[in-house]
Amino acid sequence: NAGVTQTPKFQVLKTGQSMTLQCAQDMNHNSMYWYRQDPGMGLRLIYYSASEGTTDKGEVPNGYNVSRLNKREFSLRLESAAPSQTSVYFCASRWTRSGPTGELFFGEGSRLTVL
């Protein structure tokens, strides 16, 4: 099983450019997440989707949009990239039928640099 697959793994953008990070999971999980990781700040939630057709803001949603395309796919879009969005982005998924429990499965990450 591939688990959680993210593309691209690396991307360099100029300020103002747009791009979409793609994420797909093959574990039939209902919940999917986008986190960003910056040095010394751990993982901060950008957006999440508890089920197909729903999305909710996390801790740091400004400057991002998301789409839960279907149960498998959850994309993150930067409409006008800014240097402050230079970060490593992780997609994650989990099965949440049982409520708060259930481990997160992470993709390998996408390293984004905005010049």
Place this chain on the structure above:
Amino acid sequence: GQQVMQIPQYQHVQEGEDFTTYCNSSTTLSNIQWYKQRPGGHPVFLIQLVKSGEVKKQKRLTFQFGEAKKNSSLHITATQTTDVGTYFCAGPKDNYGQNFVFGPGTRLSVLP
């Protein structure tokens, strides 16, 4: 809002020494999870604790959940170079559990 803190931020140990990282939440948690991230890698789930006062062991790793369910610890006995990485604790932001809040992590270096 809810905050999850971890100490220390960094820890350097000699191989064979013990290591402990502490996690504290500003609110009571229904459960707490621990993850490990190797340098250049992605976070990988280690364990979940649910019950007050719970203690779980995985080989040289011992995890504890506090009686008040607001703190937790991870203790590694006799560290090895394979233990290098950043250890994160995470707890659900609310009872629905959709939004997980991560601590800033403790980065462990093990000198051979």
